[in-house]
Amino acid sequence: MSKSWTRKDLLGLRDLRREEIELILKTAESFKEVSTRPIKKVPTLRGRTVVNFFFEPSTRTRASFEIAERRLSADTISFSSSGSSMEKGETLLDTAKNIEALKADLIVMRHSASGAPHRLSQSISAGIINAGDGTNEHPTQALLDMFTMKEKKGRIEGLHVVYIGDILHSRVARSNIWGLMKLGARVTVCGPKTLLPIEVDKLGVRVTTKVEEAIEGADAITLLRIQLERQKEPFFPSVREYASTFGITRERLKMAKKDVIIMHPGPINRGVEIADDVVNGPYSVILDQVTNGIAVRMAVLYLLSQVRG
Amino acid sequence: MGLLIQGIRAVDPGNRLDQVGDILIEDGKFLVIGKNLQGSFDNVIKGDGLCLVPGFVDPHVHFREPGYEHKETIETGIHAALHGGYVGCVTMPNTNPPCDTQSVVAHILRRAKELNFNLFPCGTISKRREGKEISEMAELKRAGCVAVSDDGSYVSNSLLMRHAMEYASMWDLLVISHAIDTDLSQVGVMNEGRMSTLLGLKGSPNAAEAIAAWRDIALSKLTKARLHLAHVSTREVVKLVREAKREGLPVTCEVTPHHLALTDEAIGNYDTNFKMNPPLRTPEDIEEIVAGLKDGTVDCIGTDHAPHAPEEKELEFADAPFGNTGLETAFGVVLTELYHKRGMSLQDVIMKMSVRPCELIGVKRFNEIREGFLANVSIVDLNREWEVRKEDFHSKSVNSCFVGKKLKGKVLHTICNGKVYSFI
Numbered sequence: 001m002s003k004s005w006t007r008k009d010l011l012g013l014r015d016l017r018r019e020e021i022e023l024i025l026k027t028a029e030s031f032k033e034v035s036t037r038p039i040k041k042v043p044t045l046r047g048r049t050v051v052n053f054f055f056e057p058s059t060r061t062r063a064s065f066e067i068a069e070r071r072l073s074a075d076t077i078s079f080s081s082s083g084s085s086m087e088k089g090e091t092l093l094d095t096a097k098n099i100e101a102l103k104a105d106l107i108v109m110r111h112s113a114s115g116a117p118h119r120l121s122q123s124i125s126a127g128i129i130n131a132g133d134g135t136n137e138h139p140t141q142a143l144l145d146m147f148t149m150k151e152k153k154g155r156i157e158g159l160h161v162v163y164i165g166d167i168l169h170s171r172v173a174r175s176n177i178w179g180l181m182k183l184g185a186r187v188t189v190c191g192p193k194t195l196l197p198i199e200v201d202k203l204g205v206r207v208t209t210k211v212e213e214a215i216e217g218a219d220a221i222t223l224l225r226i227q228l229e230r231q232k233e234p235f236f237p238s239v240r241e242y243a244s245t246f247g248i249t250r251e252r253l254k255m256a257k258k259d260v261i262i263m264h265p266g267p268i269n270r271g272v273e274i275a276d277d278v279v280n281g282p283y284s285v286i287l288d289q290v291t292n293g294i295a296v297r298m299a300v301l302y303l304l305s306q307v308r309g
Numbered sequence: 310m311g312l313l314i315q316g317i318r319a320v321d322p323g324n325r326l327d328q329v330g331d332i333l334i335e336d337g338k339f340l341v342i343g344k345n346l347q348g349s350f351d352n353v354i355k356g357d358g359l360c361l362v363p364g365f366v367d368p369h370v371h372f373r374e375p376g377y378e379h380k381e382t383i384e385t386g387i388h389a390a391l392h393g394g395y396v397g398c399v400t401m402p403n404t405n406p407p408c409d410t411q412s413v414v415a416h417i418l419r420r421a422k423e424l425n426f427n428l429f430p431c432g433t434i435s436k437r438r439e440g441k442e443i444s445e446m447a448e449l450k451r452a453g454c455v456a457v458s459d460d461g462s463y464v465s466n467s468l469l470m471r472h473a474m475e476y477a478s479m480w481d482l483l484v485i486s487h488a489i490d491t492d493l494s495q496v497g498v499m500n501e502g503r504m505s506t507l508l509g510l511k512g513s514p515n516a517a518e519a520i521a522a523w524r525d526i527a528l529s530k531l532t533k534a535r536l537h538l539a540h541v542s543t544r545e546v547v548k549l550v551r552e553a554k555r556e557g558l559p560v561t562c563e564v565t566p567h568h569l570a571l572t573d574e575a576i577g578n579y580d581t582n583f584k585m586n587p588p589l590r591t592p593e594d595i596e597e598i599v600a601g602l603k604d605g606t607v608d609c610i611g612t613d614h615a616p617h618a619p620e621e622k623e624l625e626f627a628d629a630p631f632g633n634t635g636l637e638t639a640f641g642v643v644l645t646e647l648y649h650k651r652g653m654s655l656q657d658v659i660m661k662m663s664v665r666p667c668e669l670i671g672v673k674r675f676n677e678i679r680e681g682f683l684a685n686v687s688i689v690d691l692n693r694e695w696e697v698r699k700e701d702f703h704s705k706s707v708n709s710c711f712v713g714k715k716l717k718g719k720v721l722h723t724i725c726n727g728k729v730y731s732f733i
Contacts, residue, residue, distance in 0.1 A: 193478060233472075237436065237445040241446075241447050
């Protein structure tokens, strides 16, 4: 069993082995300290070029990656463009060749189409970090979630972790399901049946549409935003009814373990999936997640750059 | 003390009861179901030759309140129901405002309580019955709805129907479908066939019902939602439901008394009381419906009681609204057609009219004939012949397609939530 990282890309957690996930989390621990220094910079990636390619709007993930890259002393440039290559009349492969010509070492890529980074990775030699592809995966988010759980609970193995909300469109939930199950956690997904992927139980998770049932005995609860902009398709009747049937309130939290932690990948909708006093409450680790995101992304950037020699 | 019903045949296939004897009801409850009861009683009903059966439950009525009180009110609808031997009804939500918010549900339940009757409101599938957004079904369920339906309209958007069925199944609400593809049927005012050609009226083909029903069955398979096809009128849909049941899908259906008693031949002189949706079909359809009732494919009888005021019905055939009243004639029609003409057992008739409807909508058998239970029963004469007369109706409307017909089988008393109503 190799202790070192050997992959060119980080496309998702579905393909990773348990040891690889553990290596990233362990590496992140040492990078976390960097952000606590007065001078938050190490020379690890000096002379390397990292291109942030965001084909879909992003604020927090992009900011987190850019900070991580700069704290590692990488040269970075960020492109953002909404829409696919198709809309600009360019094929994905041509886009890839253009990025290649920039002589980037690593490409951080966010795309609205599932599988876009996977397609790209086959045709370019630069390492690719998936920063979210469609409704497929968002591996660095899941890694920072697991990092936070491990930090707060001391372990992942045996934890009961619950996801509530729009599971259907959630790349965060998918990546976490793969990662958490490999590390031995029990995972429950909960949401309106209209927002649960078909046969999601076949992935090995527990599925329920009853929020009280989901919460019972939970160690960690992640709330997923109800994407109001998706309401073009009639998934549920109203925000009001969603909040009353699935929203997490202090009252409902009584069903969870006393030391439960509440997580959210953001942006949060106060009063919808999460009550105001739960966001502000003592069990909320939502801002720790944001801080930990930098350490986890530094670890990933570091490990991938090592492969390139 | 109490009411003694003497020497009556009590039949409740739901708990395998079929015995002749005496029944004592006190404080509205069955005290003793036995033989040769002695004592002094406040009231005695002689039951010789009569049957005591669980009160009927109609899975499909239009009581028009709120919004169309000139056609029917909850009060007049309940009067009609009691005269027909009914002790419970599922009210369809196409009122104004439609039953898509808790306040309408609360109004219906409050009136039912005030009038000592059992109403089970059906909420809408879509907000305002517009077929665009799912209604707030969690709220409807909490308020007391047992089912959802956009009855009167087909939910033509299959994606909405899919999500609505997924959503309804979370709250264990029965989804009742008015399965007629309106893109195909258009403004068809009667069955499409020889008679529509003969009369020069626009027809609606059997296929419009089969297409719509098949889509909903497919969605039931996809979503695992409990689907109930309302007022099935064609042989094709009976066959589809039979196949769905064989596959183990949670699909049920009902037929109306008029669809098993009448064909499109009845429209001969453009009488708008024979205009309903779905339309009266053909003898071949009736044969399959009866076969479906006998083999269990068709779960129950629903009247689709649809009152309309005279000024609305007294129009040209093409312009008059669809619908006919049904509560007060249902038992007579069903008994005449199924029990007397086609040899269906009384137990089976009662299963279709009293037992299965409760099971479908997921309510406890409140009409069971059992000691300790509140009495919700009908006392009927299986062999009494009577003629349906316009002046005898208790519904606010008289748009019945059975006026002038002779029926065999009549309701003489209804006991609803322990209260006795006598009609002789």
